[in-house]
Amino acid sequence: MNLTARLRPIFAALLLAASATSATVAAPAPTARLTFTADTPAAHPNFTVRVVGKGWPVLLIPGLTCPGAVWDETVAHYQKQYQCHIISLTGFGGVPAQASTDNMLLNVRDQLLAYIKTQKLTKPVVIGHSLGGFMALWMSSTQPEVVGPLVIVDSLPFIGAIQNPAATVEQVRPMAENMRRQVAAGQPNAAQQRQMAVTMVTDTARISQVTRWGVQSAPAAVAQAMYDMYTTDLRADLARIQQPVLVLGSWAAYQSMGATKESTKAIFTRQYAQLPRHQVEMSEAGRHFLMYDDTQWFFQLSDAFLKQNAVAGK
Template sequence: MFFLHNRGGVNLRAIAVASAAALIIGCGIAAGHALAAEPAAAQSAPFTSDRLSVEVIGSGPDVILIPGLASSREVWRPLATRLSATHRVHLVQLSGFAGQAWSHGDGAFVAPEVEELARYIRAARLDRPAVIGHSMGGLSGLLLAQAHPELVGRLMSVDSLPFFSAMYGPQVTAAQARPFADQAAAGILSVDEATFRTQQVQTAAGLVRDPATRALVVDWSMASDRHALAAAMKDVMTTDARPGLAAMTTPVTALYASDADGGAPAAMADGLWTHEYAALPGVKLIRVDGSRHFIMTDQPVRFDALVDEFLK
């Protein structure tokens, strides 16, 4: 489920799009990370939900990893495996994405999912965990911290804006974006399978640099429930978290990508992220060059270093 937008003739990455996984399934290699032959033992989380599931590995301070739209939790597998040596990692899987069941038709996606994340933190008795979210997962983390600041210790947003549709112009409002969101959702539901795959293949090239990872992006998108995709995209395009930024007390680090070869130019990315996060007190904005939307797969070494610094 990919949508690109052009501003000034330059391709910008869609913020809430089908997730990419760096994981090469079966080969044990992900975006330059060698996965352990014996992964850390998964623990059963005391939680049941029709909105999400959580896999828990490792022990130590708690870290929650939230994937983006159409994503499998496997997009975080290299990071989770590495962190599990020192942290208890909670890998979220959102229902409806990457082959997971969806039972909510065309109903709301993001707000109920955020509330289920809050319920999970309480049910698992986590003490202000660190939260890392990519794309729509970053927006979810931001909304979670705004609605339940007592539950989130710190937040890392990975290539995610507080209002997706700001990419269409700084004056765009959620109300103005709604007709386009409805149109996007209708397109997801109406297009045939072959055309949908063609669209994903074309757009994936703008989201990820690695061809093998692009193929996985497409596969996970194709395995997602179309109604879940449509509902999530509509919510993301019309959810504006900017009004709540000024009152936030949760420390936030926002990573964003720049790629001179087919991605967002540095100056454009700087301007967009600085403007959209301007109201958030103390936000730490970090540009990652040589990367498209999936920073964790395009620049894994740099990404790991930034996560380690964030978790200190």
């Protein structure tokens, strides 16, 4: 059965990129790297970091199958005001995968928190797209004192409960196990990958870019990341997050499936109910990659939020 056919609209948007991946991983292009305090790849084997700009620190975490390059335009916009720490997870978008994917996202969470402390970053902003947004929430709810304001781009604290708000991790786990097996055993299929990318972004060049990243991703890493998100429920933990959070959501690509702006926002509102300081904003026209599809809206809201919260360190 096609897994995405079973999903509600926003659920599909979060995970569409994962259903057709290749075990062939291209070597990443060399990038400039600034050296900070005792920072070595060995200290965080589950991701790489590229640092650009000066100012208040901002961590940018990509979504499923995407490398840090997904944030290139965002970095160009912010690098004169903020010090951008651009994260690329191993196994995604051409970044070589780890031999083992055990506890993949838990390891990423802990290593990112350690990176913040090692680099002596004071209350960094975290901007996360999709999986990256989930990771930002997990980091902040685990150690609220370490992380600063959050910008969450089309992501939810528990994707397993989109169809059934009462769902628990144990109820979702069998489906997640089955999905992990199917995705891990997936064969390269660029045509299917592109077909799904069309539902997540509108620009033709961007569609091709997202397709390439998906094909260059390691199935085992994608499968484990999906499983980890399905079997981690952060909804109650959101109460621990005291910093302000901007949540940006999409819905328009799924209007033909019966989604409305109001019905989709209701999913976000319900899932973020335990978060003390947050605002939810829904794009009128953007698809899952809001920073690509609704760029002006994305920057307008993010700029205002960061101006109010980041520099002041609130």
